[in-house]
Amino acid sequence: MEQQLKPLALGLAAAIVSAIIMGLLGILGNLGIYTGAVEMMRQWHMFFSLTLTGIIAGMIEAAIISFIFAYLFGIFYNKFV
Template sequence: MSTTTNATNRAESSPGPIRELNPIALASAGAIVAAAVMVLLGVFGAVGVYEGAVRMMEQWHLFFEPTVVGTVAGVIEAVIITFVFTYSVAWLYNVFAQR
């Protein structure tokens, strides 16, 4: 039975300082952050705080409004956009890091 850990196996399988990004993990983390920011802006908009930032989000996001339905729609929109964008960035990084 082997006593090596997963961290040891990952370190040994990497040829040098360049490591491969996990696109799903990075995209998921970015989507969670985007969802949290949209919820905060929805709450801030409902209470009347940071109205400038709320107005900007209303301009930039098609479905966002400082209401419950608008916040949920904005969260869904932000999660999808952020997931696709960060997944693409991680994928491109992995393509260029292999060269």
């Protein structure tokens, strides 16, 4: 029997993981840990900063981007495999 990915489940899982990681990065950045990674996130993500609203906006942005890429990956994977 052929196995297929569930694109929606894959997208939601990626979005949740990305949002959690971005939130942890914001918290650790405020503690002075992983400052190099925080600086990279500031450069790569339009809305991310170390303020509370910046962390939440970065989490939302990361979740949306991750959902889109993982969802599309699931669709293309199922189509070509």
